[in-house]
Amino acid sequence: MSLRRPVSPDxxxxxxxxxxxxxxxxLAAGTVAAAGGAPSRSRAAAVRTRARxxxxxxxxxxxxxxxxxxxxxxxxxxxxxxRRREHLYQPGLTLVAAGLKPPGYVLGETAAFVPRGVRWIxxxxxxxDPVARRVVTDAGRSLPYDHLVVATGLQLDYAAIAGxxxxxxxxxxxxxxxxxPEEAAATWRALSAFADRGGTALFGRxxxxxxxxxxxxxxxxxxxxxxxxxxNRGRAELIYNAHxxxxxxxxxxxxxxxxxxxxxxxxxxxxHELEAIDLGRRIATFRTPSGPVEIGYDFITVxxxxxxxxxxxxxxxxxxxxxxxxxxxxxxxxxxxxxPRFPEVFAVGDVAGVPKxxxxxxxxxxxxxxxxxxxxxxxxxxxxAAYNGYTSCPLITRIGRAMLVEFDYHDNxxxxxxxxxxxxxxxxxxxxxxxxALKPTYLAxxxxxx
Amino acid sequence: MKELDPWVFLAxxxxxxxxxxxxxxxxxxxxxxxxxxxxxxxRGRLRARRLVWxxxxxxxxxxxxxxxxxxxxxxxxxxxxxxxDWVVLAAIFxxxxxxxxxxxxxxxxxxxxxxxxxxxxxx
Numbered sequence: 001m002s003l004r005r006p007v008s009p010d011x012x013x014x015x016x017x018x019x020x021x022x023x024x025x026x027l028a029a030g031t032v033a034a035a036g037g038a039p040s041r042s043r044a045a046a047v048r049t050r051a052r053x054x055x056x057x058x059x060x061x062x063x064x065x066x067x068x069x070x071x072x073x074x075x076x077x078x079x080x081x082x083r084r085r086e087h088l089y090q091p092g093l094t095l096v097a098a099g100l101k102p103p104g105y106v107l108g109e110t111a112a113f114v115p116r117g118v119r120w121i122x123x124x125x126x127x128x129d130p131v132a133r134r135v136v137t138d139a140g141r142s143l144p145y146d147h148l149v150v151a152t153g154l155q156l157d158y159a160a161i162a163g164x165x166x167x168x169x170x171x172x173x174x175x176x177x178x179x180x181p182e183e184a185a186a187t188w189r190a191l192s193a194f195a196d197r198g199g200t201a202l203f204g205r206x207x208x209x210x211x212x213x214x215x216x217x218x219x220x221x222x223x224x225x226x227x228x229x230x231x232n233r234g235r236a237e238l239i240y241n242a243h244x245x246x247x248x249x250x251x252x253x254x255x256x257x258x259x260x261x262x263x264x265x266x267x268x269x270x271x272h273e274l275e276a277i278d279l280g281r282r283i284a285t286f287r288t289p290s291g292p293v294e295i296g297y298d299f300i301t302v303x304x305x306x307x308x309x310x311x312x313x314x315x316x317x318x319x320x321x322x323x324x325x326x327x328x329x330x331x332x333x334x335x336x337x338x339x340p341r342f343p344e345v346f347a348v349g350d351v352a353g354v355p356k357x358x359x360x361x362x363x364x365x366x367x368x369x370x371x372x373x374x375x376x377x378x379x380x381x382x383x384x385a386a387y388n389g390y391t392s393c394p395l396i397t398r399i400g401r402a403m404l405v406e407f408d409y410h411d412n413x414x415x416x417x418x419x420x421x422x423x424x425x426x427x428x429x430x431x432x433x434x435x436x437a438l439k440p441t442y443l444a445x446x447x448x449x450x
Numbered sequence: 451m452k453e454l455d456p457w458v459f460l461a462x463x464x465x466x467x468x469x470x471x472x473x474x475x476x477x478x479x480x481x482x483x484x485x486x487x488x489x490x491x492x493r494g495r496l497r498a499r500r501l502v503w504x505x506x507x508x509x510x511x512x513x514x515x516x517x518x519x520x521x522x523x524x525x526x527x528x529x530x531x532x533x534x535d536w537v538v539l540a541a542i543f544x545x546x547x548x549x550x551x552x553x554x555x556x557x558x559x560x561x562x563x564x565x566x567x568x569x570x571x572x573x
Contacts, residue, residue, distance in 0.1 A: 400525035400526065422532065425531060426531045428538075428539075431525060432519070432525070432538070435522070436466070436523060437462065440466035444461040449458065450461055450462060
């Protein structure tokens with residue numbers, strides 16, 4: 001028996017139900033609400049200091065860092081810099097684009113999460129000057145610092161795809177989950193229209209580092225599921241265009257996804273990266289080893305290349321060489337998140353130039369490590385905290401099931417519940433976690449409580 | 451991962467429910483106190499007839515818990531994928547059933563419904 005209740009494309013009917021749904025969920029599934037685990041709260045006595053700490057960016061990483069620093073320091077001058085007032089719960093965008101949640105589900109207010117004692121300036125960092133130890137905002141304000149945490153997030157580079165226009169998401173079969181909550185809802189409208197008609201659907205990812213590398217895979221699985229529910233799977237061809245020779249960065253997960261795609265009849269093109277799109281004629285052009293390849297489509301979800309924000313790229317902070325240099329990711333020790341050339345600088349979240357994971361789960365495990373080292377610097381002690389690259393992805397394989405994929409820098413699977421929640425098994429419990437427990441855990445993380 | 455901290459569990463529940471969490475905990479507390487009060491009043495004996503009716507209500511409570519979980523997660527029985535899913539489903543049923551049974555027994559005891567002389571030794 002199923003009681004699925006997808007919301008209407010505009011989601012309005014579901015918005016006011018959200019709290020009631022959560023209430024019911026807790027009544028019915030309280031035992032799983034905190035699944036996923038979390039580190040202990042810091043109970044150490046606060047360190048007295050007058051240090052000036054600047055946190056560039058008030059997204060997930062910036063807010064979580066501010067919360068933890070505020071709890072562990074007494075008297076520090078902590079400044080958060082971010083112009084955006086809206087906070088986005090980005091892991092929820094996939095659910096919005098699946099028609100299961102309204103756009104409001106992912107929206108919050110930054111102000112609600114700024115900890116007491118932390119000054120939030122609604123300006124963006126326009127210039128990083130780590131040599132002089134100061135940042136300059138887009139309003140021209142110069143802020144000197146003793147310690148800097150770079151948590152700016154990243155930039156979606158839609159302009160790198162010739163012909164792409166985010167204003168047309170939702171029309172002419174164009175979808176893109178990442179662009180924002182309204183765009184995710186518009187993507188659902190385009191997907192829903194496609195699921196009624198059938199045709200060819202294209203999915204894929206860029207060759208740059210990207211946030212939540214599982215998202216394009218999830219979206220492919222969800223599209224397959226919705227087509228089946230509407231009885232139109234036989235009228236549709238789904239093609240996933242992988243940028244490399246694999247479907248996921250972790251080989252064992254890649255192989256599992258390959259098996260599932262084969263089972264679901266999803267065709268895969270390897271070494272295909274979207275370079276141009278003709279929105280009017282519905283033709284996508286892919287960069288391949290043998291030259292450009294054009295594929296017509298009825299529905300496409302575009303995942304743009306992702307890079308560090310311009311202010312970061314134009315500063316001395318990025319890697320100077322190696323695979324993470326081209327897109328300007330901030331150079332950071334992979335275990336401590338500390339900048340090797342500017343030791344008073346840390347990088348956390350999407351902008352951090354570490355090899356794995358640009359996800360909320362990465363943030364959850366990076367922030368306590370960076371904060372511990374920063375506080376140790378102030379206290380004149382030494383921290384042994386180390387980040388092992390842990391990240392996780394509830395990889396949705398259909399509405400109602402997901403695989404809990406957790407891994408580290410070395411592509412090892414690091415399951416939270418070994419022997420209980422199998423990492424490569426499609427499970428209902430994993431879906432339930434994603435549906436009701438992930439957002440509260442995320443919000444608790446922003447407050448430094450998880 | 452690594453450890454489950456009761457404070458984290460509480461923080462997550464608070465984020466999930468807001469102030470409603472305290473209302474729910476108060477409700478659960480009231481049910482437990484009511485159950486104990488009825489038990490003390492009856493000198494530690496469970497009334498068989500009342501218990502049977504409370505268990506019948508508990509059965510419905512368990513079923514409701516499962517259906518509500520499905521409703522809020524947009525999923526259903528067809529999505530059960532492995533043994534842990536059955537374990538979780540059973541746990542949800544038992545938690546809903548047990549809570550409802552306790553609450554119903556308290557309510558029946560305090561309102562005098564379903565009371566007869568049949569008793570079984572207990573508590």
